[in-house]
Amino acid sequence: MTSKTEQVSTPGAAAPRILSRDYVWITIGACALVFLGAFESLAVTTVMPTVSADLGGERLYALAFAGPLATGVIGMVLAGNWADRRGPVAPLYxxxxxxxxxxxxxxxxxxxxxxxxxxxxQGLGSGGLMVALYVVVARVYPHELHPAIFAGFAAAWVIPSLIGPTVAGAVTELWSWHWVFLGVVILVLVALLMVVPALRGLANHGDATTPWAFGRLGWSVLAAVAVLALNLVGDIPGFGSALAVLAIVVALVAVRPLVPRGTFRARRGLPSVILVRGVAAAAFFGAQVYLPYLLTDRYELSPTLAGLALTGGALAWSLAATVQGRLGARLSSVTAVRLGTGLVFAGIVLTVATAGFRGDALLIALAWVIAGMGMGLMSPRTSALTLAMSTPENQGFNSGAMTVADSFGSALALAVTGTLFTALAGADPFLGVFVLAAVVAFAAAVLSPRVRVESAEDESREQGAS
Known part of the structure; x- marks a missing residue:
C-alpha cells in the first residue's frame, strides 16, 4: 500500500474511497479498534452494578468510571508527543x-x-489509541478522504450505543461479567492485524528533533488528578463545594498547555476548532447522562423506552455523519460546524422547554434526534479541520489536543452537572442540569463563527508567534 504522499492522480481515474482496494483493510481495522473501545466503555456501564455487587466494591463504583477518563488524558498527550517524534506506529502498538x-x-x-x-x-491505552489513529489517518489517507474516514469513526462510536448494553447483559447472564472484558481481547488483536500492513511504511516517520514534552506530560497528570478529584470531593461535608471549585480551577490551568495557544481566547483557526469541539461535547454529554433518568423518573417510562431516546440520538448522529461524509467538499467544514452546533443548541433548548412545561416525552426523543444530528455534522468536520491545519511535525500534538478537548470537556461537564443535580434536589434538578447544558451549547454556537480554515503553515506560524 502506498502512502498518500506517493499517490499520483491519473486523469479519468475514479476518485479513491475509504473502502477501495488500497484502504479497505486499514479502514476496517481502524474503525474496528474505535468500535471496540466504544463498546467496552458502554458494556462496562451495563455490567458494573453486577461487578460491584460480586466484588463488594460499592465505594469504588464511581472511581471505576472516573479513573479511565482521567488517565486517558495522560495517554493522549504521551501518544501525541511520541507520534510527532517517531511517527504513529510505536504509540499505536x-x-x-x-x-x-x-x-x-x-x-x-x-x-x-x-x-x-x-x-x-484501559484509560491510558484508549486515550493513546485514538490519538495514534488520528495521526495514522493524516499519514495514510489523502485529504479528500478525511471527512469519510472520520464519519466511519463516528459511526463506530455510535453503533455500540445501540448494541453494547444488550450484548453485555446477555454475556453476563449466559457466562459471566468477566467475559465482557476478556472476550474483547481477541477482537482487539484481530482488528490490529488488519491495520498492520498499512503501518509498515510509517515506522519512524516523525521528526526526531521534536523534544519530549515532559512539561505537557506533567500538566496532563495534574489535569487528570484534578478531574478525578472533582468526581470525589463533592460529597465531603462542609468543604465539598470549595474543593470542587478548586479542582475546576486546577483542571483548567493544567489543561491549558495541552491545547493550542489561544484556545481559551477562542483565537480564529485551530484554537477555536478545538474549543468549539470541547464545549459542544460538554453540552451534549452533560445533558445526555440525565436524559434517561428524566424519562424514567418524571415520565415513568421503562428503562427500555427511555433508552430509545438515546438510540434515536445515536442513529441521528450516525446518519448525519454519513451524509456529511458523502457530501465531502460540497459541504464546507466551516458550515458543517456552524450548523452542527446550532442543532445541538436547538435540541437541548427543546429538551429544556419540554421538561420545564412537562411536555410530551416524544418531544424529548425528538429533541435528542436533533442534538444527535448536530454532533454527527460537526464532530467529523472538526477532526478534518484539525488535520487540515496541522503539519507532519505537530499532527500528534493537535490530534492529542482534539481528543483532550473531548475527554476534558465531557468530564468537567459531568462533574459539574452532578454537583448541580445534588444541590437542586429540593427544587427541579433536571431543569437545572438541562438549562446549564443549554448555556454551554449556546456558547459553542456563538463561538462557531470563529472557526475558519487556515493553511497548516499559517497555523504553525501563528502558534509560534503566540
Missing part, C-alpha cells in the same frame, strides 16, 4: 498493548481494587 493489559487485569480481577487498576490501564 503501545496503546493497544495497554488496552489489552487493562482488559486482562479487569477480566481476571479478584477484587474491586484490582479491577479499578485495570480500568486505569
Amino acid at each position: 503501545t496503546a493497544v498493548a495497554l488496552f489489552i493489559v487493562g482488559l486482562l487485569i479487569a477480566g481476571l480481577a479478584p477484587s474491586m481494587e484490582i479491577l479499578v487498576a485495570g480500568r486505569f490501564a
